[in-house]
Amino acid sequence: MTKTAWVFPGQGSQTVGMGADLLDLPEAKAKFEPSDKILGWSVAKIWQSEDDKVSRTLYTQPCLYVMEAILVDLLKARGQQPDFVAGHSLGEYSALYAAGVFSFEDGLRLIKRRAELMDSASDGMMAALLGFDRNQLEQQLQQTPNVVLANDNNAGQVVISGTPDAIEAIIHNVKFKKAVKLNVSGAFHSPLMTEAAVEFQKDLDTVHFSPAQVPVLSNVDPAPATDANLLKERLSRQMTGTVRWREISLRMPEEGIERVVEVGPGKVLTGIIKRTCPNLVLENISGAADLTNL
Template identity: 60%
Template sequence: MTKTAWIFPGQGSQKLGMAEDLADLPQAQSYFEKAEKILGWSVLDLCQQDETQLNQTLYTQPCLYVIESILADLLTQQGQTPQMVAGHSLGEYVALYAARVFDFATGLELVQRRATLMDATAGGKMVALIGFKREELQQELDKNSDVVLANDNSDAQVVISGTPSAVDELLTHIKAKRALPLNVSGAFHSPLMASAAAEFQTALDGVSFSEATVPVLSNVNPTPSTSSEELKSRLVQQMTGSVRWREIMAQMAREGVEQVIEIGPGQVLTGLFKRGYSQISRVNVSRFADLKSVVE
């Protein structure tokens, strides 16, 4: 059997129409109905009609969670099972659901609370950097605690996060092939999210986690774990901690993963694997029609 990891993308991968071929699927109807009761609005309608609203954190995160969870369960119904899972930022919640750490509704309620808190946090800035010198970047980060490495995606791609003045100051001291400001309301995955993280802790405290059915590699600690307590602790740290995706990929390679299946819209994560670990085969399941491409 091919050793396979399921990976789940986060905010930024969403696109209008991403639920299109799930809309009339009988297996998906109960998910959309449960989601509408919890959220108070229709994921299907939003994904098909309003791109501006879909791109707002408050709506993006629940929509991605619902779509990716449906696709993961459809794979499971086909008899597919991963040997480990991981998700990028918001995607970690889907990874935990796929590992049966919590049920669909519980995960969506956590994601809704997370999205609400993050959407309400203002005053920060995030910029993606492509093509830079890592040592030079680290030296500048060490000089200013108001800007941090938020997403360490690969050797050549990262995201910095912090106060607008600190981010802008850092950018004047490093050379990058591209520096792309992200359209977000706050400095996600940085200490500036501490107050939101503290409020989110209350929501997590009221939820019981189960032992994971397969190992989960967390954003803040890219080592496999099935411990319910450990996985909950890591999730608490995620809002203020860095997404260590570069290390997650390296760990999967060390664990002997032969194939990754990116479950959700886009090909961001498989693209990172292609550039850094081309020996690991890659499959994308962005919609129902892609399920037939998944083979043992």
């Protein structure tokens, strides 16, 4: 049997009109009712909103989680099961749901609170860097206060997070092919999110975690784990910690994984993984149409 990992994208993969072919499916409708009660607004309407509300953090995170959970249910209903799961930032919550660590509703309540805290974060900024010398970047990060490596996606693509002055200093002092300042409300995955993380911990403490049914590769620690307490502890560090996606990708073939299925809108993660592990079989499930090709 081919070992398969399901991976779940995070913020940045959303698009207006995503999930259009899921709207009328019974599995989707079963998720919309509790979602709308928990959130106080309609996920389905935000998915389709032409004014791009889906790209505001407050809406993005719940919308992605609900969509990815629906796709998980559809995959499992067709007899599909992963051997490992992982998710990028927000996507780790979808991975934990797929692994049976918490209920859909508990996960959504956490996501709602996480989105509220991150949407209201006004300090700092983030920037993506492509095509750089890693040694030079790491040296500059060590020498520059108030900026950290937020997302280590692959050898040639990272995101830095910190104060505006510190971000500008890194961009000025590091040679790269391209730098893109991200349209986000704060310095996510950095110490500047500590206050939000402390508040979020209060909500996280109220949620029961069960042992994972399959190993989870966490953002802050790529070593596979199923222990409920360890997975919760790792998640508690995620808001301020680095997303170590490059290491997660490298860990997959070490664990015997041959096939990776990205579950969610777009092809962001498979594109990132391809550069790190070109021999893995990569597939995408972003809607009902993709399920017919299984």
